[in-house]
Amino acid sequence: MNEENPYRAPDAPLIGRNAPGELAGLGERLAAAIIDTAILLILLVPVMWLGGYFQVVMDTATTGESVPLGTELLWGLVSLALFMAVQVYPLYSTAQTWGKRVLKIQIVGLDGARLPFGHLIVKRYFPMQAIGLVPVVGPVLSIVNVLFIFRQDRRCVHDLIAGTKVVMAKG
Secondary structure, eight states, X not given: OOOOXXXXXXXXXXXXXXOTTSXXXXXXXXXXXXXXXXXHHHHHHHHHHHHXXXXXXXXXXXXXXXXOHHHHHHHHHHHHHHHHHHHHHHHHHHSOOHHHHHHTEEEEETTSOOOOHHHIIIIIIHHHHHHHTSTTHHHHHHHHHHHGGGSTTOOOHHHHHHTEEEEEOOO
């Protein structure tokens, strides 16, 4: 009687939690995004205040108009430039934002290899930032982008565009 026991545990090797190269968990990715957003907001809100953005929003709100598209695009570009100024060092040196660095997660290619800095910016960050600036459609697509994290491979739309995944960092 050499029959296979259907209730036997599988023979697959188990990988410990937070093993290098393992997909980063939802909690780690969320916490890293919150840290990155907080850093950006702490720097961006005073710039927007001093730059007059909030006054334009208030003025247009009292007249029932919407903020001019040019103004929205300008501040979207300012936001992107500030993001780049803050995140260029960790992205260039370790393919991590400051939030990802704190949480010990890293952006890599699908094969697990580190990607060039230009690839990360042009394919991973720029397309979604540009789409996010489109009135009405941009915010909806930004939400859809984030919701893709609930797929089995935990890859958001920006990961699919860039051919990246977020994993636990080595060391």
